[in-house]
Amino acid sequence: MEILAPPSPTRFGFNSATILDLAVIKDFILPFSIISLPELYSDHNPVKLTFQQKFTTLHNRVATHTDWTKFQNYLKNQIDYRPLKINSNTDIEVAAEKFTKNLQNAHRFATKTVKKSTATYIHANIKDLIKTRNKTKKAWKTLKNPLIKTELNRIEKLIKKLDKNSRQKDQTEELEALNTEDGTLWRKAKIMRKKAQKIPALLGENGFAYSDSIKAEIIALSLEKQFSLNDLSHRETENEVKKSTENFSSPTLTDNQIDNLKCIQPSEVIKFIKKLNIKKACGFDCITNKMLRNLPRTMIFEITEIINNIFKFSYFPKAWKTAVVVPILKPGKDSTQPENYQPILLLSTLSKLTENFILDKLNVHLVKNKILCQEQFGFRKSLTRTHKLLRVVEYTVKNFSVTQHGGNYFTPKVVQ
Secondary structure, X not given: OEEEOOOOOOXXXXXXXXXXXXXXEOOOOOOEEEEEOOOOOOOEXXXXXXXXXXXXXXXXXXXXXXXXXXXXXXXXXOOOOOOOOOOOHHHHHHHHXXXXXXXXXXXXXXXXXXXXXXOOOOXXXXXHHHHHHHHHHHXXXXXXXXXXXXXXXXXXXXXXXXXXXHHHHHHHHHHHOOOOOOOHHHHHHHHHHOOOOOOOOXXXXXXXXXXXXXXXXXXXXXXXXXXOOOOOOOHHHHHHHHHHHXXXXXXXXXXXXXXXXXXXXXXXXXXXXXXXXXXXXXXXXXXXXXXXXXXXXXXXXXXXXXXXXXHHXXXXXXXXXXXXXEEEEOOOOOOOOHHHEEEEEEOOHHHHHHHHHHHHHHHHHHHHOOOOOOOOOOOOOOOOHHHHHHHHHHHHHHHHHOOOOOOOOOOOOOOO
16 A cells, blocks of 8 residues: 655645645556646645556666676776875775776676567467458458458457467466476566565655655664664773774884785685675675676786775775665564664675675784684684584583582573
8 A cells, every 4th residue: 555645735725735635556566756736826736647658667677788708808908007006095085986987987888788579479370360360350341241240250259369378378388397406496486576665655753755855864864863872971981992992093004014914915806706696786886796706807906906005094995885775674564664664785895895804804813812702602713603502511511520510500592
């Protein structure tokens, strides 16, 4: 159920303006536009509701094809690679922006729109009947013989029957050909289950919002409230955190420190890129994982230089911290309440690539300096909750063997 209403008021009073004209639809897939027309000399405007008969569905988007060889050649020939000269945070921003634009231009150059064929397959028997029907129709228009009209009706009914049987047969064969081994069954089931629904009118502080821009603003305000910091001020704790942060944030590394720091190698970047899932969604910059998979060596060297300079200056590009927020309705919740939507962030793939090496170096630092306590098993390499349970059992058995029965014992619950 969805409420349609124009974004501007439809009735104007002496001191107020309200929207009185609404429409209610259900399971309606045609795109529409609704506006209030200030054309009549009265306090009530007419409303124009327009439905688009021709539209593109989510499963029938414009098809494109990318020539990845052409993509690589563009980056090799058009982009003159030279070692980067980065001396400040601003230089990192410029280098990241230039790298992103080069990939976007190369992809735009190598991608073309594929025109889908609108022709449908028609069985040979049906084609012959269609030719016979057309001849009979011409004869009926010329002679106006009732017997010819009867024959024309019979042929049209036969064509409809054969066409229905043919379509049903094709669908049956398609379903019978689905297989769990090659993944065709799961892909078909995913398409049938996927129901992309438009966000309905949202209830904000100033009433219902119907336009997309106002809906986005309401959801943004709701998320800002949900993720705002709690007011738990404690001066001693704040001073301790501030002092630790100042000690942790060291100045720019010197040349000797850079030499001691293990830099990221192009081979490591290539190794990580090969593991990327090409079906993952891209971020705000539209750089996909498949584009990274097809980077030439020169571009690998350039992104490696950018990552190493990010470590050198302890600065992360702002563009790579920008994400696309997709609101997803929580299961079983009221779709008109903005707080019932949870955000899904689509970060840049270049950001994820860099974060991977930051995480690796952070883990190496934590393990090497033994900063993490031995009792932590979550989010650590080669350790799981099973190891934690084994340690609990080991300590329990050990204490029983030395007759130490004091203390409390809690049985951990394993959630599958």
